[in-house]
Amino acid sequence: MANQEHHRYSFTAEWYDSNASLVRKYQLLFYDADNTVEMYDIKNRRLFLKRSKCDSLRYEDLYIGSMINIHSRQLTIVDYADEFTRKQLSQRKQRTLAMIKPDAIGKVGPIIDIIYQSKLLINQAKMISLSTSNAQAFYAEHKAKPFYDKLVRFMTSGPVVAMELMGEDAIQAWRQILGPTDSSVARSEAPGSIRAMFGTDNTQNACHGSDSPASGERETDFFFSKPHKNTAQLKNCTCCIIKPTAVKNGQAGEIMSAICDAGFKMSALEMFHLERANAEEFLEVYKGVVTEYMDMVSELCSGPSIVVEITGSTSMDPNTIPATFREFVGPSDPEIARHLRPKTLRARFGKNKVLNAVHCTDLSEDGMLETEYFFRILSS
Structure with missing residues (x-):
C-alpha cells in the first residue's frame, strides 16, 4: 500500500x-x-x-x-x-472498463500480465462477441463521426474481452498503460505502452479504456449488468481453471501466454466467484477419492477464478484435446511435476497439490461437461 x-x-x-x-x-x-x-x-x-x-x-x-x-x-x-x-x-478502489479488441485477442495473456504488474485488480472479465446493435449502442457517442461505421464493423469482426479494473486512480492508470489512441503515435511517444506494442492504427489499437468516472460506470454496467452471450463452443474442448491463488498472485497472464504458446486456443474466458456449494458440486468426483478434497473446495471458492474453454489449433486432433491439454498441465503434485516434467504448467506455477495453479479435466469424456458447467450453467 x-x-x-x-x-x-x-x-x-x-x-x-x-x-x-x-x-x-x-x-x-x-x-x-x-x-x-x-x-x-x-x-x-x-x-x-x-x-x-x-x-x-x-x-x-x-x-x-x-x-x-x-x-x-x-x-x-x-x-x-x-x-x-x-x-x-x-x-483507491476506483473502477474502469478495459476491453481487449478483436485485433489483440491473441495477446490476452501478455495484456493481462501487464495489468497485474501495474497493480490494478481485475474484478470481472468475460470474452464475448459483440452484435452489431451492441457495438452501435456502446459507441453511440461517436455516431455522427466519419469513422463510426468502420469502428462498428471492426468491433464485431471477432471476440473481445471486457474487464472491470479496480485500483487507485484506475481510470488514469489504465489510460497511461494504453498509451495514445493512435498506435503509430504511441510507438513514438510511449513505446512501452499496450497500443505501441500490439496496436496497428487509431481504430485497431488493441484496447479500450474509459475516459472518466461516469464513462467507467456506464461502460462496466454495459458489459456486466446485462447479459451477453459468451463465446463458448462447447464441442471438441476441455476445461481449464486458473485457480484463485494463482489469480491473486498475478500469474493468470503468464499461464494464458503459456497455453497459447503451446498451440492451444482459448475459445471462451470468464472470471467466476464461486460459492462453496458450486465448488463442492464441481469437484464432487474427487470426494472420498482424493484426501485433499475439502482443501480443494476451499481453494476454489477462496477468490476469483478465471475459467477458460480450451480448443486446439487446426493441426490438433479435436478428439484428443482433453488428454493433450492434461499432459501439458502436468501431474497434480507440482513437486512431482518439477522432477518429471519441469515445463508443464503445474511445475512452473504450482506450490502444492491444492495450490497447483490450474485445474484441468482429468477424463477425456468430461471435457465438454466441465466446460458446460461454467459456460452454460453458471455463466451470467
Missing part, C-alpha cells in the same frame, strides 16, 4: 446460511496492521467472531461486491460501514 499508516476498516458483509435459507448480515472489521478480522452479528447485536488472524484476506480484496473467505465461510461485502472506510477506499 502507498500509505504505511495502519487503519481499521469497517464493512457490511452478507453470508448465505444454506441450512436456514437465510442471508445473515455482519459488520466486518479488518485491521491492516496485523491482518486480523473481527465480526459482529448485526441482527442479534453480538460478537460473532473475536479478533483473529486471517492470512488469506488481503487489503486488495476489500471492496464493494468482493467475495471473501474467512475461516471457510464465504461472505460478500455489500457496503462500507463507516464514513472513514468510505473516504479512504472510494478513490
Whole structure:
C-alpha cells in the first residue's frame, strides 16, 4: 500500500446460511496492521467472531461486491460501514472498463500480465462477441463521426474481452498503460505502452479504456449488468481453471501466454466467484477419492477464478484435446511435476497439490461437461 499508516476498516458483509435459507448480515472489521478480522452479528447485536488472524484476506480484496473467505465461510461485502472506510477506499478502489479488441485477442495473456504488474485488480472479465446493435449502442457517442461505421464493423469482426479494473486512480492508470489512441503515435511517444506494442492504427489499437468516472460506470454496467452471450463452443474442448491463488498472485497472464504458446486456443474466458456449494458440486468426483478434497473446495471458492474453454489449433486432433491439454498441465503434485516434467504448467506455477495453479479435466469424456458447467450453467 502507498500509505504505511495502519487503519481499521469497517464493512457490511452478507453470508448465505444454506441450512436456514437465510442471508445473515455482519459488520466486518479488518485491521491492516496485523491482518486480523473481527465480526459482529448485526441482527442479534453480538460478537460473532473475536479478533483473529486471517492470512488469506488481503487489503486488495476489500471492496464493494468482493467475495471473501474467512475461516471457510464465504461472505460478500455489500457496503462500507463507516464514513472513514468510505473516504479512504472510494478513490483507491476506483473502477474502469478495459476491453481487449478483436485485433489483440491473441495477446490476452501478455495484456493481462501487464495489468497485474501495474497493480490494478481485475474484478470481472468475460470474452464475448459483440452484435452489431451492441457495438452501435456502446459507441453511440461517436455516431455522427466519419469513422463510426468502420469502428462498428471492426468491433464485431471477432471476440473481445471486457474487464472491470479496480485500483487507485484506475481510470488514469489504465489510460497511461494504453498509451495514445493512435498506435503509430504511441510507438513514438510511449513505446512501452499496450497500443505501441500490439496496436496497428487509431481504430485497431488493441484496447479500450474509459475516459472518466461516469464513462467507467456506464461502460462496466454495459458489459456486466446485462447479459451477453459468451463465446463458448462447447464441442471438441476441455476445461481449464486458473485457480484463485494463482489469480491473486498475478500469474493468470503468464499461464494464458503459456497455453497459447503451446498451440492451444482459448475459445471462451470468464472470471467466476464461486460459492462453496458450486465448488463442492464441481469437484464432487474427487470426494472420498482424493484426501485433499475439502482443501480443494476451499481453494476454489477462496477468490476469483478465471475459467477458460480450451480448443486446439487446426493441426490438433479435436478428439484428443482433453488428454493433450492434461499432459501439458502436468501431474497434480507440482513437486512431482518439477522432477518429471519441469515445463508443464503445474511445475512452473504450482506450490502444492491444492495450490497447483490450474485445474484441468482429468477424463477425456468430461471435457465438454466441465466446460458446460461454467459456460452454460453458471455463466451470467
